[in-house]
């Protein structure tokens with residue numbers, strides 16, 4: 001299996017290198033707008049503990065919304081099922097930063113992976129603590145998951161997004177007006193922007209997903225199942241159905257161009273290429289995962 005994977009990855013990377021349509025780099029966060037769309041890296045951590053990586057697999061990138069998975073694990077650890085009174089578990093069918101449903105649905109976001117839902121989840125994970133304490137817990141969680149202390153927040157990215165994150169401020173203030181934030185919006189967003197600005201390589205990210213693949217025990221198996229269910233149904237926003245159709249694995253994307261995908265019991269996979277498709281998900285990352293899932297037969301749908 002190990003040698004097959006190495007072969008698949010080499011072929012996938014060669015195929016991706018030949019692509020001229022690589023999507024558009026996220027332009028709305030100035031620090032991310034400068035990313036080189038020519039970059040591509042993929043890493044696969046297998047159940048036997050071996051790890052296989054190709055391309056720009058040791059280059060740190062901004063994990064952005066992939067951080068919502070770890071934030072959700074922490075919020076569920078603190079609040080348990082109470083969290084679900086404040087955020088739902090349905091796909092939104094809208095863009096990650098859409099404000100449209102929030103008013104008609106009474107300030108209860110559709111799911112924890114769209115921005116509105118992640119802002120609520122971050123508020124829940126914060127509790128009564130200062131943002132610094134929550135971020136320290138989050139970093140410890142991710143470092144433990146990855147088995148790597150060398151994972152940090154890129155402060156310049158957090159600053160860049162704080163200056164330009166008007167939609168997220170709008171969402172947070174609307175949530176506050178509906179009584180669905182317990183902390184001041186700027187505290188919650190301070191924590192949220194910093195968690196999005198965590199930088200990791202695909203090698204680190206693939207290792208950090210071991211607990212979701214059932215290859216490391218960090219949280220209760222029942223929570224793992226539920227987080228995977230939400231990744232499958234909501235992890236790619238209004239591209240979630242397409243991702244399930246093409247790849248068939250729970251996955252979470254970020255506008256930095258990363259995707260964490262989970263083959264339960266078999267592998268944790270991280271891929272990165274900064275060019276995004278129309279739904280804000282890595283274009284080549286999605287294609288690479290589709291190729292990998294087809295070759296390995298890892299789709300959860302058989």
Ligand code: GLN
Pocket residue numbers: 063064065066096097115161168193196253254255256280
């Ligand atoms: N920090 C980004 C934002 O809030 C995260 C979005 C994403 O990765 N999809 O806009």
